[in-house]
Amino acid sequence: MRQGEIAKWLKGITVVIAVMGAVFFLGLLPMLGKEMAVLYPEAAWLYVPALLYGWCIALFCYAILYQFWKVCVEIGKDNSFSMENANAFKNISRIALMLGVIWFLGIVILAVIGLGHPGILLIMLALVIIHMIIAVLAAALSHLILKAYEMKQETELTI
Numbered sequence: 001m002r003q004g005e006i007a008k009w010l011k012g013i014t015v016v017i018a019v020m021g022a023v024f025f026l027g028l029l030p031m032l033g034k035e036m037a038v039l040y041p042e043a044a045w046l047y048v049p050a051l052l053y054g055w056c057i058a059l060f061c062y063a064i065l066y067q068f069w070k071v072c073v074e075i076g077k078d079n080s081f082s083m084e085n086a087n088a089f090k091n092i093s094r095i096a097l098m099l100g101v102i103w104f105l106g107i108v109i110l111a112v113i114g115l116g117h118p119g120i121l122l123i124m125l126a127l128v129i130i131h132m133i134i135a136v137l138a139a140a141l142s143h144l145i146l147k148a149y150e151m152k153q154e155t156e157l158t159i
Helices: 003-039 041-076 083-115 118-158
Strands: none
Touching: 003 041, 041 083, 083 118
8 A cells, every 4th residue: 555545544434433422421321321320320420520521531532533633644745753743642541641630530439439330330441441552553653753753854954
């Protein structure tokens, strides 16, 4: 595949993920929250805080998608090893780290108020670990892209 084709595929995947996220965060999440409020009336007061928590997570997820979109644009320009891509992956790393912290704070808050169902807490813990892995991988990729960019700059100067 050529750079342009790869960029189109990556952009398409990014759009699909964004649409799936919108369906989940704007449609499914409020619906599930309402059902949970009916099933567990003692925790119904958590509906609005949980919805705001979910939407906060959504903002961070869309920030990551935006950074990835910028990477796709650079790939489409046949500029994969660029300072822009290194910075975008550094931003992705930072945002993923913040998401991991937000998930962890959610675990702590649920445990403190005594509403931490073990299944939900395990899923949230898995999400903490996943976001930490994404943060480490994005930071490593940022470093590698930066080194490749520097080598490309040196090569262009010697020619």
